Amino acid sequence: MTNINKTIHNAVMVREVLTALHPHPGGHYLDATLGGATHSVEILKASNPDGKLLSLDVDPSALARGKNLQKEFAGRWMVTESNFRHIRDAATASKLIPFDGILFDLGFSSDQLADPSKGLSFQEDGPLDMRLGPKGNEDALTAEEIVNSWSKGDLIKCIKNFGEERFAFRIAEAIVTRRKKQKFKTTLDLASVIAESVPRQHKPGALHPATKTFQALRIAVNDELESLRVALNEAWDILAPCGAIAVISFHSLEDRIVKQTFKSFKDAEVSKKPILPSQTEINKNPRARSAKLRIACKQTSNNICPERTLLL
Ligand SMILES: C[S@@+](CC[C@H](N)C(=O)[O-])C[C@H]1O[C@@H](n2cnc3c(N)ncnc32)[C@H](O)[C@@H]1O
Secondary structure: OOOOOOOOOOOOOHHHHHHHHOOOOOOEEEEOOOOOOHHHHHHHHHOOOOOEEEEEEOOHHHHHHHHHHHHHHOOOEEEEEOOHHHHHHHHHHHOOOOEEEEEEEOOOOHHHHOOHHHOOOOOOOOEOOOOOOOOOOOOOOOHHHHHHHOOHHHHHHHHHHHHOOOOHHHHHHHHHHHHHHOOOOEHHHHHHHHHHHOOHHHOOOOOOOOHHHHHHHHHHHHOHHHHHHHHHHHHHHOEEEEEEEEEEEOOHHHHHHHHHHHHHOOOEEEOOOOEOOOHHHHHHOHHHHHOEEEEEEEOEOOEOOHHHOOOO
């Protein structure tokens, strides 16, 4: 269960993010994905004594934890519940535009994975929810609605496009057959139907057979790819000259959007290849193994931003 006071999330590539954003006193920073707040706290420490930070998250539990840490950085740290899709509105309300550095550390945190009420894990039983944000909105899409009501064709598209799952057809078919007899309610129920639908000999070694389908459902429920596209473009507009956007992604769909969107920015200096975590970090934190960091730095015609060349 998520602990309101203490995160269990191990933030990835903290040193690399600090090198990319180069927080300094007096600077303005935006962490679009507060999560367990490790990156936020490190940005605040590195921009001591008067750097300012705005941190966003859709998840009220992340916000509550962040607020507990806020007093240590009184007057320097705003913590706001917002989807980063609305990054420009949140930034405008903070009065901190333009920002010298903006971070996106995508996906979900270990706190959220360990919270069965979110329904993100196929290893713990929970409702088929998968919303990263608050539960209040009755009309919001949930994974339960997708698996119980989407057509077979739409399920195939979702599982294939958002999960890159080669057995999308079989899985969708198994879901549709099963729901005719009994609707899906819980994560373990869905995970076992998926596992049974995938041919045994083709099961990929380390991955649970439901991994990709769960990823696809989570992406669809939270409209993650479109939110990312919108947010990156808005982030570029609120970035100061010589400012940098750093994005940590965890799968190829996200990484492709980051790469393409960065490419479309005018006057950007962009990391040519993604920066990967060190083997030491991966050994300590296996979740880091799929992380990729990309950086875009805003250049101006007479402005060279030397401190970032290290990573670009
Ligand atoms: C990988 S965690 C971030 C971890 C964080 N960097 C740290 O230091 O602990 C990702 C966080 O982003 C949040 N998130 C995901 N999508 C979001 C969105 N569209 N808007 C705002 N927050 C989002 C999740 O709720 C989660 O808390």
